[in-house]
Amino acid sequence: MATARRPALATIRPLITPEGVDLRIKLADAGTRAAAFLLDVVFIATAAVVITIVALFGLRGLGTGELQPLFVVWIILIFFLRNVYFIAFEAGRRAATPGKRIVGIRVASRNGAGLSVDQVIARNLMREIEVFLPLSIIAARGGTGVADTLTTIFGLVWALLFSLFPLFNRDRMRIGDLLAGTWVVEAPKRTLMEDLSARQQDPVAKAFQFSQVQLDAYGIAELHKLEEVLRRDDYFAQKAVAETIGRKIGMKIEPIDSKAFLTAYYGELRAHLERKLLLGNRKADKHDR
């Protein structure tokens, strides 16, 4: 494998389906998961605020003055709200909360079998301990006016320690993931993109012809980079890449023809490398023979 692709490989894990195909799942990175979690917190907080406001107005309408006994019920309600939110969504068909869905990740069982509801419950109850418990202790102490610096620091350090735990293990697991036997993987919804080699029917692109030597200049790693550049459709990037390739294979490219040239070269190079592939020669990159 090319050196350029090695960092990405660190988060890829094999997942062999019963049909014997390795699906190579990609673990979600810590930043993505933090973003998903923050989104979820925003959703829950919004729901909690709405419920509280509605309940307050409802009670006022009923003429109930004494709110204190209902405080217990409110605390229980909020506790259930956030736990039901996480558990119900993750136990659902997509195994992801709305936040996770937005960033395109989901929960999966580490052993490759179906994710069970027990696992979902275990990983979410641990979250209660990892994040919500220390914060609610601080909040409760603060509310009754007995929050001292020490408890606050202790609570924050606790929450921080648990939040950073995924950074210190290979599989990016929270304590909850560890106990439940789950991990969080990337599950993006991709759409089928057009086949770039079909673009070669373009008349300008058709005019370019390449020799065997010119096509041997690059390998699969460079081909994939070229594909990225073509799909991104950025004029300056294409111009720069076209110049570099032109220099390497000894062709002079007019800037205006960059895209057509790259399309033509991509098509020819891919066909050339695919033909080699069929014959059993996988030319990984330009250094490969």
Place this chain on the structure above:
Amino acid sequence: MNAPVTGNAVRGNAVRQSLASFRREREADWKALEALLARVEKRAPRTLSEEELLSLPVLYRSALSSLSVARATSLDAALVAYLESLSLRGYFYLYGARRGLGQRIADFFLHDWPAAIRDLWRETLVSLALMFVGIGVGAWLVASDKDWFDAIIPSGLAGGRGPDASAEFLRGMLYDGDNGFLSGFAAYLFTHNVQVAILAFALGFAFAVPTVLLMLFNGCMLGAMFQVYWAKGLGMELGGWLAIHGTTELFAIALAGAAGMRIGTRIAFPGELTRMAAAAHAGRVAATAMVGVSVMLLFAGLLEGIGRQTITSDATRYAVGGGMLALWIGYFYLFRAVKNGDS
């Protein structure tokens, strides 16, 4: 120069043609699978017709085989990525299939919860014993020197109660129905007990040592409070005040401690499994028990918030508390639902 160029183009074209036709022929299947998955992920599978439902695994396998072909022959990275994501979605849908949430909830109450609690019986006994030791120690400490009371019970929780409070004041705390202080205190106590229960569970993985300390200390607090009342001849009355919700709540805390100890001891002594696997294994039993504990604490909270302020007769308080305890014990240890099929 001319000859190799045309030769190249011809040979390249042949490969290109065959790959293009591969994509052309399979594309309809991929699109069909994608559309089906999008539907079943949003709505229940029963919105699919029988035909569509049966075609799902077939389409999934065809996508998998396309993926294998594409990986081996095609260098179109976007195509391979698309097929990988499509296959993964299909895989998760087909092999991630499990019982619905409703069925799971029924199973939990009929079978899993009592089974998990039964499984933890040894740890439960230990944690109850620790709590009783704590009560004994707390009572003895406060009896020997009343300064211990302030050391054991945080002033926020004591709310004026203490060895120096008058008997009337203490009695008033137990029987005054609707006073602002008590309901606020009940809310505080509820969150306090939930926190104790969760902490007892969560700290278990530090080889159960913090859990043991927590159970002892929680017992100490109870013992200290009890001693204060006992000294004023109000022991029975405090018992009633506590019993109405306390049987449920203390039992729940003991079970939470037991669940924590299970995890801690399994990490310390994993047996033949690796520590990680042992923790995961114990984690599942303990988590089931913990869900049950949170249900129990919910009951306790309701009993506390409603029952304690409205029921003021000692006999009724003991009856409710005892009844709840009998109910839990009967449910956990005597009641066995027969799972359909196996025992």
